[in-house]
Amino acid sequence: MLTIGQLAATAGVTVRTVRHYHHVGLLPEPERDASGYRRYNAQAAVDLIRIRTLADAGVPLARIDALLHAQPAEFAAAVTDIDAALQRKIDQLTEHRRRIADLASGEALVLPHEVVANLNRMRDLGASERMVRLERDVWILMQALDPDSMPQAIRDKTASFDDPETTRLFLAIDQSLDWDPHDPRVDRLIDDLDAWEIAHERDSSQPENPTLFFSLIVEESPAWQRILDVLAHRAKQRRTAV
Amino acid sequence: MLTIGQLAATAGVTVRTVRHYHHVGLLPEPERDASGYRRYNAQAAVDLIRIRTLADAGVPLARIDALLHAQPAEFAAAVTDIDAALQRKIDQLTEHRRRIADLASGEALVLPHEVVANLNRMRDLGASERMVRLERDVWILMQALDPDSMPQAIRDKTASFDDPETTRLFLAIDQSLDWDPHDPRVDRLIDDLDAWEIAHERDSSQPENPTLFFSLIVEESPAWQRILDVLAHRAKQRRTAV
DNA sequence: GCTTGACCTTGACGCTACGTCAGGGTTGGA
DNA sequence: TCCAACCCTGACGTAGCGTCAAGGTCAAGC
DSSP: OBOHHHHHHHHTOOHHHHHHHHHTTSSOOOOBOTTSOBOBOHHHHHHHHHHHHHHTTTOOHHHHHHHHTOOHHHHHHHHHHHHHHHHHHHHHHHHHHHHHHHOOSTTTTTOOHHHHHHHHHHHHTTOOHHHHHHHHHHHHHHHHHOGGGHHHHHHHHHHHTTOHHHHHHHHHHHHHTTSOTTOHHHHHHHHHHHHHHHHTGGGOOOOSOTHHHHHHHHTTOHHHHHHHHHHHHHHHHHHHHO | OBOHHHHHHHHTOOHHHHHHHHHTTSSOOOOBOTTSOBOBOHHHHHHHHHHHHHHHTTOOHHHHHHHHTOOHHHHHHHHHHHHHHHHHHHHHHHHHHHHHHHOOSTTTTTOOHHHHHHHHHHHHTTOOHHHHHHHHHHHHHHHHHOGGGHHHHHHHHHHHTTOHHHHHHHHHHHHHTTSOTTOHHHHHHHHHHHHHHHHTGGGOOOOSOTHHHHHHHHHHOHHHHHHHHHHHHHHHHHHHHO
């Protein structure tokens, strides 16, 4: 007669594993001796070894019992089924590895290379890290909410760096984030931006749902709360006038 | 401001997922409105999307927070580390698939082909299913406890089928399992087996720890309890005489 | 004003296969 | 008699949420 430790050693598992199999009903509870110790016979050792043979092959515990008593045809079907499940998991993990490989740097985080290049160009132009992060977050939101408009938006943005006036405004925006909303410089910036919008009205393709983009910026800066409000108001007036 | 459902939809996850991230501290709890509802700003949406980008790539949740704030060098190191962990899992599952493929039939369960062939030959000779199962279990035990002696044991067993007397005894053993221990046929069988043992004493390489094998048989048959006892007694006397 | 359906809240169990204490009794050899 | 090594039950932890349960809130239609 074997104790639980001897049985476990025979099958190459831990004592906890044997008790777990009792708990889930995979291996029947044996008789107890006078002190309450479990006592196993040789058949239990054989049963446990057969269970481990399947478990070591990745068969879920819940299916092992049925498999041990299955006819060859059922057995083969179940094995095929389990093999397919294993393959699915492997495919999933392989996909994870592919994606992990794309995560070259923390900032990139699967943003297109052109966007990362644009962000770096912003840094070269003297933009603050805060502005770069804000811009990055806008791109992240856009990719999640409106991925179809990404290619055009990227082209527009890249082209904008070739226009000195746009670049100048961009840097002014960066500076203005910390201004008081009623700083007179804010009013001058609004005028400049309004003029710029009129000049570039042809390609004013708004995102589908601009609310989140706006709030992302507004959350960062009270001045920009006012700037966006005033600009929206003026644009509305223009449309009404027409 | 977004409700939890809107936030979840924005990032393509379930509400439960967002709450889970709050619970583990991955995403900070936002302000509540008058009725106790969570209210999120756009930054929360960006944060959640960044979290999911990593999670979708198989990064464990516990490591995501550190990764989001990591410098490029740390980030690259962590990514390499996580990639290696994924590869280990893939290798493990691949090994499972290899083993699963070996489980051609329930009876085989990774017993060597020669053993399965022997079991089938036993059936052909007229052995009962019970005897076949008993023999199979002995092989299973031997493979677990004393795999080194398997090849020789298999050769011996295979050869034994070519000896008519051994085969006759084997079938007699099968019959005897259900006999009463004091049936006179048991005594004649003991004499026959004793004579056989004497004739084959040269290759009596006992297994290292025969206890489990004996008990496997004894558990099945009271008659065999007596047979093994008597045979062991006689063998001991012979050794003493020498 | 009332109903109804969709949405929100917290709390808690379930899943997989055990690992790992905690707290306490049993055995066997020195 | 002591001590190490073993046994017992009970319960929490793991990873990442899914899925009730039981109840409050909101917005729209009647």
